[in-house]
Amino acid sequence: MTVPCSTDVCALGALVPERGAAALVDGAQVALFRLADDTVLAVQNKDPFSGANVLSRGIVGSAGDAPTLTSPMHKQVWDLRTGSCLDDAGKAPHADGPDLRTWRVTVAGSRVLVASR
Amino acid sequence: MRTSPPPPLGRVVVVGAGMVAHRLVAGLIERAPADGWSVTVLGDEPWVPYDRVHLSELLTAGRDACDLALDPAVWDDPRATVRTADPVDHLDREAQTVTTRSGAVVPYDHLVLATGSWAWTPRTAGTDLPGVFRYRTLADLEDLRTWVSSRSTALGRPLRGAVVGGGVLGLEAAAALQALGTSATVVEFADHLMSVQLDEAGGEALRVLVADLGIEVRTTTGCTGLAAAGDGAVARMALSGGDEIDADVVVFSTGIRPRDRLARESGLAIGERGGVVVGATCRTSDPAVWAVGECASYEGECVGLVAPGNAMADVVVDRLLGGPRLYVPAPEGTKLKGVGIEAAAFGDVLALTPGALEVTFSDPVARTYRKLVVSDDARTLLGGVFVGDASLYSQLRPMLGRPLGADPSAFLASEGAAPGVDLPDDVVVCSCTNVTAGSVREAVTEHGCTTVGAVKACTKAGTVCGSCVPVLTKLVNAQLEASGIEVSRAMCEHFAMPRAELYALVREGELRTFSAIVAAHGTGRGCAICKPVVASILSSLHAGHVLSRDHAGLQDTNDHVMANLQKDGTYSVIPRVPGGEITPERLVVLGQVAADFGLYTRITGAQRIGMFGARIDQLPAIWQRLIDAGFESGQAYGKSLRAVKSCVGSAWCRFGVRDSVGMGITLENRYRGLRTPHKFKVGVSGCARECAEARGKDVGVIATAGGWNVYVGGNGGANPRHADLLAEDLSDDELVAVTDRFLAYYVRHGDRLQRTAPFVADHPGGIEELHAILVDDSRGIAAELEAEIAAHVAGYRDEWADALDDPDKLTRFAAYVNAPTTADPDLAYTPQRGQVRPALPGEVSHPDPRIARTLEVTP
Numbered sequence: 001m002t003v004p005c006s007t008d009v010c011a012l013g014a015l016v017p018e019r020g021a022a023a024l025v026d027g028a029q030v031a032l033f034r035l036a037d038d039t040v041l042a043v044q045n046k047d048p049f050s051g052a053n054v055l056s057r058g059i060v061g062s063a064g065d066a067p068t069l070t071s072p073m074h075k076q077v078w079d080l081r082t083g084s085c086l087d088d089a090g091k092a093p094h095a096d097g098p099d100l101r102t103w104r105v106t107v108a109g110s111r112v113l114v115a116s117r
Numbered sequence: 118m119r120t121s122p123p124p125p126l127g128r129v130v131v132v133g134a135g136m137v138a139h140r141l142v143a144g145l146i147e148r149a150p151a152d153g154w155s156v157t158v159l160g161d162e163p164w165v166p167y168d169r170v171h172l173s174e175l176l177t178a179g180r181d182a183c184d185l186a187l188d189p190a191v192w193d194d195p196r197a198t199v200r201t202a203d204p205v206d207h208l209d210r211e212a213q214t215v216t217t218r219s220g221a222v223v224p225y226d227h228l229v230l231a232t233g234s235w236a237w238t239p240r241t242a243g244t245d246l247p248g249v250f251r252y253r254t255l256a257d258l259e260d261l262r263t264w265v266s267s268r269s270t271a272l273g274r275p276l277r278g279a280v281v282g283g284g285v286l287g288l289e290a291a292a293a294l295q296a297l298g299t300s301a302t303v304v305e306f307a308d309h310l311m312s313v314q315l316d317e318a319g320g321e322a323l324r325v326l327v328a329d330l331g332i333e334v335r336t337t338t339g340c341t342g343l344a345a346a347g348d349g350a351v352a353r354m355a356l357s358g359g360d361e362i363d364a365d366v367v368v369f370s371t372g373i374r375p376r377d378r379l380a381r382e383s384g385l386a387i388g389e390r391g392g393v394v395v396g397a398t399c400r401t402s403d404p405a406v407w408a409v410g411e412c413a414s415y416e417g418e419c420v421g422l423v424a425p426g427n428a429m430a431d432v433v434v435d436r437l438l439g440g441p442r443l444y445v446p447a448p449e450g451t452k453l454k455g456v457g458i459e460a461a462a463f464g465d466v467l468a469l470t471p472g473a474l475e476v477t478f479s480d481p482v483a484r485t486y487r488k489l490v491v492s493d494d495a496r497t498l499l500g501g502v503f504v505g506d507a508s509l510y511s512q513l514r515p516m517l518g519r520p521l522g523a524d525p526s527a528f529l530a531s532e533g534a535a536p537g538v539d540l541p542d543d544v545v546v547c548s549c550t551n552v553t554a555g556s557v558r559e560a561v562t563e564h565g566c567t568t569v570g571a572v573k574a575c576t577k578a579g580t581v582c583g584s585c586v587p588v589l590t591k592l593v594n595a596q597l598e599a600s601g602i603e604v605s606r607a608m609c610e611h612f613a614m615p616r617a618e619l620y621a622l623v624r625e626g627e628l629r630t631f632s633a634i635v636a637a638h639g640t641g642r643g644c645a646i647c648k649p650v651v652a653s654i655l656s657s658l659h660a661g662h663v664l665s666r667d668h669a670g671l672q673d674t675n676d677h678v679m680a681n682l683q684k685d686g687t688y689s690v691i692p693r694v695p696g697g698e699i700t701p702e703r704l705v706v707l708g709q710v711a712a713d714f715g716l717y718t719r720i721t722g723a724q725r726i727g728m729f730g731a732r733i734d735q736l737p738a739i740w741q742r743l744i745d746a747g748f749e750s751g752q753a754y755g756k757s758l759r760a761v762k763s764c765v766g767s768a769w770c771r772f773g774v775r776d777s778v779g780m781g782i783t784l785e786n787r788y789r790g791l792r793t794p795h796k797f798k799v800g801v802s803g804c805a806r807e808c809a810e811a812r813g814k815d816v817g818v819i820a821t822a823g824g825w826n827v828y829v830g831g832n833g834g835a836n837p838r839h840a841d842l843l844a845e846d847l848s849d850d851e852l853v854a855v856t857d858r859f860l861a862y863y864v865r866h867g868d869r870l871q872r873t874a875p876f877v878a879d880h881p882g883g884i885e886e887l888h889a890i891l892v893d894d895s896r897g898i899a900a901e902l903e904a905e906i907a908a909h910v911a912g913y914r915d916e917w918a919d920a921l922d923d924p925d926k927l928t929r930f931a932a933y934v935n936a937p938t939t940a941d942p943d944l945a946y947t948p949q950r951g952q953v954r955p956a957l958p959g960e961v962s963h964p965d966p967r968i969a970r971t972l973e974v975t976p
């Protein structure tokens with residue numbers, strides 16, 4: 001099945017619940033996260049604080065109602081739904097930030113589709 | 118504020134090319150205008166200024182004159198000149214010139230005397246014999262080293278050494294003699310060591326520690342003469358009591374005197390006890406002449422330390438540029454270094470202030486002696502003495518003359534747990550960011566911060582190196598309490614209890630997954646604080662492999678891919694090298710793997726080999742080759758056993774009394790993979806010389822004639838601490854049993870990310886109570902604790918071997934879920950010293966490190 005302007009990235013089963021995975025979508029590096037309820041969210045893979053492409057390897061959790069991501073590099077925290085930075089750990093971002101770009105994700109059947117734009 | 122333009126600088130001439138002269142030149146280059154001046158430094162030693170403070174490293178750390186040189190780049194500046202090996206012979210203040218021994222006449226507009234001190238030796242018979250040395254200059258130490266090696270070759274045996282003078286320098290010299298393979302006896306005229314700085318009890322505590330290093334100490338003893346052997350070299354030393362000792366090499370460390378001859382002969386004012394008299398501007402009695410460093414006498418005193426000299430140099434630079442700076446002596450303390458023993462003191466050590474009180478705490482088991490001197494109302498800190506453990510020294514010295522804010526005994530009673538909460542508002546608690554105690558308190562009272570995290574975000578304190586976080590936490594909690602806000606013991610928003618309590622709950626409830634634990638005892642879906650803690654608890658309770666799918670989401674990336682994340686998103690690979698012992702064949706494998714994958718290699722700080730820069734998708738292939746060669750995971754990433762460092766021990770070392778490598782390997786193989794509240798490290802030394810630095814480890818084992826001594830709670834890192842003696846003279850089996858118990862006990866009771874050092878320091882009842890529980894089994898839990906470790910040992914399997922056998926686990930090493938072997942296109946490397954490092958923007962680089970290594974970089 002295809003959805004316009006979306007890239008079929010992988011099977012839902014390829015994503016481990018509450019753990020991230022990186023994907024290449026139209027040349028962009030995207031970090032995908034499958035939550036406990038099987039929602040999938042996507043943010044940029046580049047950590048705006050360190051400049052390294054590592055956000056897919058961070059820890060998934062929650063802050064109040066918000067699903068969160070913590071950078072594996074220096075522990076900044078973001079809201080996975082909006083990409084907004086919740087805790088900058090006292091640091092200033094290097095690259096543009098501190099908020100993350102997000103992508104719309106559709107889970108269609110067993111496939112994970114990421115909107116290209 | 119400057120009101121008139123600065124006077125023209127002109128020709129500055131500095132006599133003496135020492136440490137303070139260097140500071141002065143560096144200051145001028147940094148601050149003076151681009152032109153219109155020059156600085157010429159005239160020295161009598163053959164070297165450009167070098168780091169005299171670390172001179173002993175010439176003998177103990179294999180450093181050479183080039184390593185010790187103070188930043189030589191200043192001499193590249195066209196305005197700065199240094200001339201060496203030509204002493205200044207006399208000054209002509211009238212003509213404003215100095216003349217050197219070689220006859221050079223150098224005119225000046227400003228003259229700075231920075232001639233330092235000379236090492237004084239008593240007029241005793243035989244001080245001019247070959248084999249007798251002073252301990253002041255690079256030449257002194259090079260001569261000493263040459264002598265020790267040629268003389269021991271001539272005599273065909275190790276030398277017997279003697280040091281006259283038991284002050285800080287004498288002890289440093291004795292330790293250096295030992296490092297050269299020479300025995301050392303220290304002869305001290307006073308009745309205790311470091312007699313200028315320590316009180317008698319402190320000196321005695323120090324003597325015990327020094328004697329432990331194998332250095333013989335004779336106090337209340339003078340050297341009355343030296344006698345030569347048949348070939349004319351020194352051989353014997355006569356002592357004041359009538360005794361004689363063998364001495365093939367003798368070092369005098371009997372004090373220093375300011376070098377003020379030039380000033381004296383040219384009629385400048387000289388202090389009563391020597392030294393060129395200066396005021397707070399560092400000018401001498403001649404306005405065109407300044408004096409700085411050890412040769413300058415301010416308020417009747419010359420100080421033999423580098424910091425006040427540097428402060429004087431800064432004053433002169435400022436004044437030469439028309440500034441207003443004045444020299445204000447800071448309260449100095451003294452800390453022993455280079456000996457491997459902690460001893461430090463500051464202020465009114467002997468409690469000579471009228472009414473002064475002394476609070477003393479001496480612990481014969483831990484071999485520490487600590488004393489605070491306070492005013493008659495016990496409020497104001499007047500001085501302190503610390504022997505065996507000087508961790509309080511840096512915290513308390515800045516408080517000299519200020520209110521202590523807490524009962525003095527509270528500081529001394531328990532190690533590491535000093536109150537520290539009543540720091541005055543103006544004391545800097547975070548030196549990285551220069552944040553004061555007052556700003557931290559304000560964050561709570563004015564800005565509404567209610568957690569340490571919030572205070573960090575608000576003030577930036579604790580956000581750089583993190584070493585101040587313990588003090589910061591105490592400060593914040595105290596302020597919260599004072600403001601009537603309940604201090605949360607919660608780990609994070611998801612769990613309201615600290616780690617040890619959660620551990621007990623999980624253990625009792627036999628919970629096996631994060632979801633079950635958070636449902637029973639917490640809220641939400643966890644975070645980067647509590648998830649790794651739960652993973653560690655589950656692993657300690659043998660609830661499945663750290664890497665099992667159930668626990669995968671709980672791990673930090675390091676544990677998740679069993680490697681340490683680097684700044685560019687690649688990882689390091691550090692295989693286990695038990696006890697530091699490795700065969701040539703395995704070394705070749707490491708070299709070949711690193712070359713094939715283009716990894717940067719180095720010997721780590723823990724006696725193993727680290728390979729850096731592996732991409733996540735390369736990790737399985739790298740590890741497959743390592744495992745085929747017999748390596749296993751080094752857990753450099755885990756909160757678990759890192760390395761067991763050992764020395765070569767009795768197998769090869771002429772002093773070793775037991776097989777430290779063998780024991781190191783036994784312990785490493787026993788505890789590898791064990792998950793603990795924080796990482797832990799072990800050291801095993803083959804004798805009391807302690808080459809494995811075991812007492813700086815969480816568990817330190819030292820061989821003695823009677824068995825093994827085991828120490829616990831040591832730490833390197835930001836807040837070093839020596840481990841405390843837990844048990845003595847153990848057999849191999851007893852050692853393993855006691856270590857099992859200690860580690861299992863730590864797993865049960867340690868807090869999140871609490872190393873054993875604070876764990877032991879803060880343990881109720883201290884090391885005595887730990888001894889009762891773990892050695893005497895006062896609580897009857899020893900068997901249970903041992904059984905927990907036995908279960909770990911039985912269940913151990915190498916994590917990497919395990920992962921490579923499991924296709925499901927291997928999927929986590931995919932670079933991209935839709936392009937598993939595509940390299941991260943942003944990675945790029947630049948050459949450095951024959952290897953590579955991540956390239957910075959704009960640098961010559963290549964994505965393949967094997968090619969990047971060979972690139973040419975034009976400077």
Ligand code: SRM
Pocket residue numbers: 681682683688689691719720721722723724725726727753759760762798813814831832833834835836872
């Ligand atoms: C690789 C290594 C430096 C090196 O190239 O030599 C190293 C590297 C790191 N150390 Fe270390 N430490 C290394 C030996 C040490 C030592 C020396 C030793 O083990 O004898 C110490 C002092 C001894 C001690 O721990 O008591 C040491 C004290 C620390 C500390 C301070 C711990 C403390 O209690 O104060 C940290 C910070 C922490 O853990 O919170 C730290 C943290 C780190 C981290 C994890 C920092 C980070 O988060 O990235 C570094 C991991 C990088 C990596 O890729 O491995 N490292 N670190 C050394 C690895 C040794 C090994 O073979 O496993």
Ligand SMILES: Cc1cc2nc3c(=O)[nH]c(=O)nc-3n(C[C@H](O)[C@H](O)[C@H](O)COP(=O)(O)OP(=O)(O)OC[C@H]3O[C@@H](n4cnc5c(N)ncnc54)[C@H](O)[C@@H]3O)c2cc1C
Pocket residue numbers: 132133134135136137138159160161162169170171172173203204205206231232233234252253254286289376379409410411412420421422423424426454
């Ligand atoms: C082994 C050792 C360990 C030490 N450890 C510490 C420590 O831990 N902490 C600390 O604070 N201090 C320590 N010190 C002391 C510290 O090194 C000195 O305080 C510091 O070097 C003083 O600097 P200075 O420039 O005044 O004198 P110096 O560094 O001694 O420099 C003076 C220079 O002037 C030269 N000179 C003298 N007369 C003439 C002349 N007529 N013509 C030309 N040149 C001349 C001298 O040869 C010398 O090179 C230690 C010293 C030693 C020897």
Ligand code: SF4
Pocket residue numbers: none
């Ligand atoms: S290796 Fe250790 S000391 Fe060196 S930079 Fe990293 S954390 Fe700091």
Ligand code: FES
Pocket residue numbers: 546547548549550578579580581582583584585586
């Ligand atoms: S001292 Fe506070 S972060 Fe380094």
